[in-house]
Amino acid sequence: MMMNISTHNDALLAGHNRRLDFLKSEVNLPAGILQKLKDFQIAIPSWALGTGGTRFGRFSGGGEPRNLEEKIADVGLLHALNQSSGAISLHIPWDIPTDPAAIRTLAAQHGLAFDAVNSNTFQDQADQAHSYKFGSLQHVSAATRKQAIDHNIEVIKHGVELGSKALTVWLSDGSCFPGQLNFRHAYERTVDSLREIYAALPADWSLYLEYKAYEPNFYSTTVGDWGASYSMVNKLGPQAKTLVDLGHHLPNANIEQIVSILLMEGKLGGFHFNDSKYGDDDLTAGSIKPYQLFLIFNELVDGMDAKGMNHTKDLGWMIDASHNVKDPLEDLLQSVEAIQIAYAQALLVDRKALEAAREANDVVRCQEILQAVFRTDVRALVAQARLELGGALDPIALFRQEKMREQLIKARGAKTVATGL
């Protein structure tokens, strides 16, 4: 899609420079911070490019991508605007790459790489022999477990063809009523099944095991929290790690502490960013609890630096969101920016001063240090990173100016429905 980024940027440049100069006059920017922001890329989920819905309804916005090629084009559009969404995460079988070489070429044309591939054993497919109604990797029937294992191995194969380096396993397995499930057997069967999937991983791949407190099962989830995931990935081996989805905890869980411990133990694999008020709401990152997002990034930066990790490459950074009332592309632009803001702020924390305040039990000072950074407006810094990469100073404004949604509706139709959430 044609867009005039430089005209857009020229018109906004004076105001942008004013804000950036002000920020520089107020805050000591650590060396290399812009480069870190420029390097940081966040993967877009292929299943979140259409309008999401709830079990009550779905209100399609039009122009939704009708196939994988159009999904890649949408992520390419986001990446052209913000230069920070340079990867896509696929969900199989919602998005099977039938011609992997062509899909790879198309993605490369948009400057996109393939992040983790996701398996789906939470829905039954039309041609499937055994139902997942009572679970997949935990199922009482060995034939059902085998079918789910084979599916995951199939997903790895698709990922290999695309150059992906990780498999994300999210299981809806659990139970809806007390007494329905033998917890120990469900756990053991799940681990045994995961071992078979793990055995099929290429040497340079990771397996991310995502946990979720509840839904669609409402009494127990077999991989229900980070404890369950952590104990399982430890049994599997070094290539298996835990994936944290921000919406998958019970209310008020201290996610930043979970992240800190997993990272310290070398078992944090990646992230699904979103925000929530109640449960797995899959709202725009940073829209409800931006302070929590900052505190999570504060632990991430601290923990990654303690281990000498590469911020960009050593963890999987992915969005997992759903958009019921917003334009999906605008929503994703907002999420990426919120994540970058939290990351930029975390990079600004004076860690020496914070550590000294902690050692002195100066609780007030500790809070002052963190909140001073959180209340610093770093949007100009994030915009500068975008500008230097050739992106738009204000991606959403440009998306609207150029009437991109209208163009997509014209090309694809008003009543298209994308596969996914």
Ligand code: RM4
């Ligand atoms: C789940 C979980 C998974 C995602 C599915 C669609 O709640 O977050 O990551 O693949 O939804």
Ligand code: MN
């Ligand atoms: Mn998720």
Ligand code: MN
């Ligand atoms: Mn979820």
